[in-house]
Amino acid sequence: METMAKDGAAQEATVTPNKDVSEDNPKGYTVIYVLGGPGSGKSTQCAKIAPYFGFCHLSVGDLLEAEVETGSEYGKMIEDCKKEGRLVPSDLVVKLLQQAMQRSQNKKFVIDGFPRNKENRAAAESIMKIEPDFVLFLDCSEEEMKRRLLNRNQGRVDDNINTIQKRLKVYFECTLPVINYYSAKGKVRKIDAERSPEEVFEAIKDIFFELKEKHGRPSDARSLSG
Ligand SMILES: Nc1ncnc2c1ncn2[C@@H]1O[C@H](COP(=O)(O)OP(=O)(O)O)[C@@H](O)[C@H]1O
Numbered sequence: 001m002e003t004m005a006k007d008g009a010a011q012e013a014t015v016t017p018n019k020d021v022s023e024d025n026p027k028g029y030t031v032i033y034v035l036g037g038p039g040s041g042k043s044t045q046c047a048k049i050a051p052y053f054g055f056c057h058l059s060v061g062d063l064l065e066a067e068v069e070t071g072s073e074y075g076k077m078i079e080d081c082k083k084e085g086r087l088v089p090s091d092l093v094v095k096l097l098q099q100a101m102q103r104s105q106n107k108k109f110v111i112d113g114f115p116r117n118k119e120n121r122a123a124a125e126s127i128m129k130i131e132p133d134f135v136l137f138l139d140c141s142e143e144e145m146k147r148r149l150l151n152r153n154q155g156r157v158d159d160n161i162n163t164i165q166k167r168l169k170v171y172f173e174c175t176l177p178v179i180n181y182y183s184a185k186g187k188v189r190k191i192d193a194e195r196s197p198e199e200v201f202e203a204i205k206d207i208f209f210e211l212k213e214k215h216g217r218p219s220d221a222r223s224l225s226g
């Protein structure tokens, strides 16, 4: 099991500057949601994005796993949801995310695998007051996602064909509408995720460089020029 919050040891040349604090965004957070079906490569790409751009990688799947390991009262319910490919109730997921964000020294978050349904999204907006800067959508075919999950070999209880089918159903029925919601707001950056991890990351880098320009400091020549 990887650690749940992976703070990027940012490289000087690529780190994205912090946002200024404002009324809409009192904590000055930068938030990127990374969405896509199970096995589309969310964790693989977030593990590359975080150190390269100086973001904290928060995986809701990992936060839930860590909650189980603490022996918490929610442990059995979380494990049952995972085995059956169902989603954990939003209030718990949001609580875990909020705690992880508060504990982080970082203000820039790449949130992996959340929000997965309308209820998650509404809770993020109303409880956490989070609006993502953009949503990175890793677009991958069903056949390829199944193939990857069946070869993942991490001993996960949910990487069997039965549970994979259920997770895919949740993805198509509940998560795709969330992606469409953000798409209508012009916030989705779609990436062809069916290429090699390196090629996918190259495409993602271009999108993050755009964000870096947007948040560039006034002394940054590129932001001054437009
Ligand atoms: N671009 C890719 N090409 C081939 N295999 C990949 C690619 N990205 C991820 N994988 C592999 O597919 C599996 C699922 O990737 P992962 O990042 O865990 O997906 P997710 O977090 O979206 O469920 C892993 O075994 C990973 O090594």
Ligand SMILES: O=c1ccn([C@@H]2O[C@H](COP(=O)(O)OP(=O)(O)O)[C@@H](O)[C@H]2O)c(=O)[nH]1
Binding pocket: 037, 038, 039, 042, 060, 061, 062, 064, 081, 082, 085, 086, 087, 088, 089, 093, 112, 113, 114, 115, 116, 120, 158, 167
């Ligand atoms: O916002 C979330 C994210 C994850 N999960 C649960 O955690 C499991 C594993 O999620 P993860 O992101 O690790 O894996 P993926 O299905 O994307 O491969 C899911 O099937 C859900 O049961 C959830 O309920 N809400």
